[in-house]
Amino acid sequence: MSLYAPDLDAFDGPLAVAGPRDVANALRALAMDAVQQANSGHPGMPMGMADVATVLFTRFAKLDPSRPDWPDRDRFVLSAGHGSMLQYAVQHLLGYADLPIEELERFRQLGSKTPGHPEYGHTLGVETTTGPLGQGLATAVGLALAERMMAARFGRGLVDHHTWVIAGDGCLMEGISHEAIDLAGHLRLGRLVVLWDDNAISIDGSTSLSTSTDQLARFRAAGWQVARVDGHDPEAVAAALERARRSQRPSLIACRTIIGYGAPGKQGTEATHGAPLGADEVAAARDRLGWPWPAFEVPEAIRDVWRAATRRGRDAREAWQARLARSPRRADFERTVAGRLPDEVGEALTGLRRRLADEKPALATRKASELALAAINGATDLTVGGSADLTHSNLTITKGLEPVAPGRFAGRYLHYGVREHAMAAVMNGLSLHGGFIPYGGTFLVFSDYARGAIRLSALMGRGVVYVMTHDSIGLGEDGPTHQPVEHLAMLRATPNLAVYRPADAVETVECWELALADRKRPSVLALSRQGLPALRTEADSPNRSARGAYLLRQPEWGRDVTLLATGSEVAIALAAAELLAAEDIAAAVVSMPCWERFEEQDEAYRALVLGNAPRVAVEAAARFGWDRWLGEGGRFVGMPGFGASAPAGALYRHFGITAEAVAEAARGLCHA
């Protein structure tokens, strides 16, 4: 059990004199040296939490650095991501292949494996990108939830691991922490353990400047097991971790620490938080810590302790692999972890598209999405649905999806509560863990609340799907607080995020096909509350949304004007084209369900679709971004500002988003 003490007993050389704290001091030294060398970074947290991290990684965390992606490994999340040198130092000493000492020496340099904050997909062993405070904690809830859900599917023999989090004061101040701990406590995620770096210092100074909350009472109120320990007392930390490991409820361990521990002139103050200690203070810290070795040098004896700590993980991994090899569920497990969708999903969606093209129902696109989800969820069990308390508005639940409930993890539907931000972060966690393709719903306007985590979906390249309904003034009476105007622009401006706004039922199914196929990019489906006519009624069509935009209506001879539109406004553009046709003005209509995909097409295709005629765009949203497609002198019909409270039809008329207005704009261009 305790690797820490026995291995230290076997030491000789300086350590025999210096004592076991040197094992942790290796982290402190590497952190302060790397920050000093970079002349940038955060030494305070790594130095303060070195003792806690040493206990966690040498005695508890189940990791095998030679197989950093082993499915049943423990997950570690550094929610206080600015302390990245703590994680890099640990992983260097544990022997992760991509972190030789040279990479620590290149801390925060271009192209190094040691960026300022831990980046998923960039450095082995980094389970999620952190830095924006609170995100790691909330994502860890998703990781821990995924573990329970996978265990419910495959049993403890194949899935049995913990999620360990180091969080700081800032993480616990951010609003997302509330959503995360509330949900984790509710679901009784006993495998989640949060080590709070309770150093009572934030950037502005003492945390007493801005908070008086009794965090233990707060977490207890949310159903967590809580403990408080001296973060510089390894045995106390170990005892708390041991208790947490056996808990049926998520655990918070408040680790009382001294920020910048060991830097004699600055420890315990915000001066150690986000700046190099300075050469003199680094030297003084070496003295104080009894760490005589030069920068970036760690004695072999200490390295041995760290390496030895990986034995437990390697043994566990090998035993697990033997179990997997014998398991009758092996193929199923591997397919699930790989996230490979069965062919049946594509077939079901193609079938649905054909049926919709044939039956031509007038449907809200949220309703068409519900039909798509029924097809998807019936053909695979990889998908996990959910909504931020708008299930029957987002239409995200389908027949047979049982909810996940406290202590019951076999279900496939999450009642996330009124917690958009945590929903997005938990979806990131579910996706990062492996085994699930999460989708979750809210109103498009509340993408505002989820922004922080949506950005991380994009930055990490996770193929989660945001089902965002009520996507314009078409939602009607709820008024401007609920009517997205700038949100399509906000989301389209976000790198590596595909924003879909389908025009009818068939396009909605197409967009779902594309979102599911995109396993390295998150998708937003912007869906209408209101019913929309069937526009795509041709038999056996290929997925036309795949190219992002396409000619939906093409005049027989040339075109005088091109009308561009998305979603609910495509029908308006078509009606405008009819009005214009009556005046012998030939209008092409382009449906643009996904700008990002259209941007990815070659120039020739884009030119073919956009044509040379003057253009009018119509979208019940802000103009911002549309000039990309309008060309010189193009017109835009859309929202001039915020919406209003009234029935949808009245609003479209009030804001002049009508076929008549589009036709009038087109006439203006054609007669110019």
Next chain:
Amino acid sequence: MSLYAPDLDAFDGPLAVAGPRDVANALRALAMDAVQQANSGHPGMPMGMADVATVLFTRFAKLDPSRPDWPDRDRFVLSAGHGSMLQYAVQHLLGYADLPIEELERFRQLGSKTPGHPEYGHTLGVETTTGPLGQGLATAVGLALAERMMAARFGRGLVDHHTWVIAGDGCLMEGISHEAIDLAGHLRLGRLVVLWDDNAISIDGSTSLSTSTDQLARFRAAGWQVARVDGHDPEAVAAALERARRSQRPSLIACRTIIGYGAPGKQGTEATHGAPLGADEVAAARDRLGWPWPAFEVPEAIRDVWRAATRRGRDAREAWQARLARSPRRADFERTVAGRLPDEVGEALTGLRRRLADEKPALATRKASELALAAINGATDLTVGGSADLTHSNLTITKGLEPVAPGRFAGRYLHYGVREHAMAAVMNGLSLHGGFIPYGGTFLVFSDYARGAIRLSALMGRGVVYVMTHDSIGLGEDGPTHQPVEHLAMLRATPNLAVYRPADAVETVECWELALADRKRPSVLALSRQGLPALRTEADSPNRSARGAYLLRQPEWGRDVTLLATGSEVAIALAAAELLAAEDIAAAVVSMPCWERFEEQDEAYRALVLGNAPRVAVEAAARFGWDRWLGEGGRFVGMPGFGASAPAGALYRHFGITAEAVAEAARGLCHA
């Protein structure tokens, strides 16, 4: 004290039989009737909270409907904004001039005074726009804080009121609620009282689907006084309100209620939350409630009780006005409430601009902002500064600004903690209360976290100022999680929000002048971490940023190309122009500190600035939105996606945002 019971004793007619509950049932009837008539809306909350609201408004709230903007009135915030009919019904019965019964009959119709969610500036007595859950609660913290701060300045004789909030389960689930209650508890805002509609129902069904938190324990952990009452027992509610009114700490009163109380077939279920009850159920509710009167009809005897309740408020207002008339601080108080900036502010800023133009210091624009703030804060005491725990990064504090601390409200600086969302909402509250011009800082990338409340600043037209530093990859080593790329687009796309990105010290001061002058529109100042050269060095310049964009460099004879840039990239554009000049390519350089203001200029000015030559834009951000200014075939030099962790100079080179790259793009256009 108790208006409720005595006035009822005096009733005759049906009420003598029906009993005092009819006073509350008037609210229930109006709510269900209006929702039924609109065929849209939320009857459940008003019917559930009618008893609580009746006690609050007839016995506690200090309001005078004839003077809805009286400065020392109590503030009421319906954080559960979907229950708007509760507020409209109350204000109708209290006699607010803009809410005759006809307006209730036009609930949720275009142009009515009764939109789906309460809208500030639209309906008298609505103190803040609500609907997005949790916003009202957090804004109320700002209102309650403003009261204490004004009281600290002017004394209890002039400032002595309460802030009452009705919040729902959803408000308490949202992350922003944590930030808000943490801060309110810390600061000991005893004048803040939250009535929680504890009906245990959210849209998806029972709240037990998604939360198990002990809310009373949670609020207690944050330093609140808490109580639990039967929300249908007026005397219990009154006793709790009386205790809360006297508390030195903020109070939570959990009001156990039955959602949709009185609708016999649906009450207690989510069916009453967000849809009309239906004609049969409305009729059945009339029976159950003993409310025989037709839709929208309220007997005079009941109206009398409500009208009588305003006597207390009118008396209080008249007494207050007498005190104000006698007060030696009267002029000062009125000037403060009006938010009129003294001329000294403009003079100080003009002087600073002159000095900077003369001295030509190379400064980060965040540093220039600090200088501007020193000038502003020295010339007026209307400004209230703050930061979300990045004070010495945002440079938002200036000499002599004392922090506000628990129970000590004379200060002018707020340590908001790591709470960007609450900071924005609290600034909205400070601004709405009157008496303050709040500004607050965070990193630009964390505008993500504050989005929900920034949008409300814009929707409500409040002139708060967001000081958002570290505005691009120029922040360097912190990496992509901290480098805004899409945020300028997100903010520029938001209606009624002015986004400034000044290029040097002089422009920064100009932008501060403009932000302060805009009292009906919020401003974002996007400021550099890194030092920037002085570009604006002409003596006695007018405020050139006022027109949003202007020619900073104009070639002597004509122009071959126009280079557009903002902020830190303007210097790059100027350097590119020099490179091009050496090749006899005449490049104009346009600095565009504020797109919104440029958009507001007349066509002639815009054409003059933009010219007819081909254009290259450079901004260390996403291209999204720039096509508005690029014209046909224009080029963009900027960020192709997310950033990276490295020193700033290395990043600019890595991403090709250099004078050479801009010059090369310009050459391509000129030789095309």
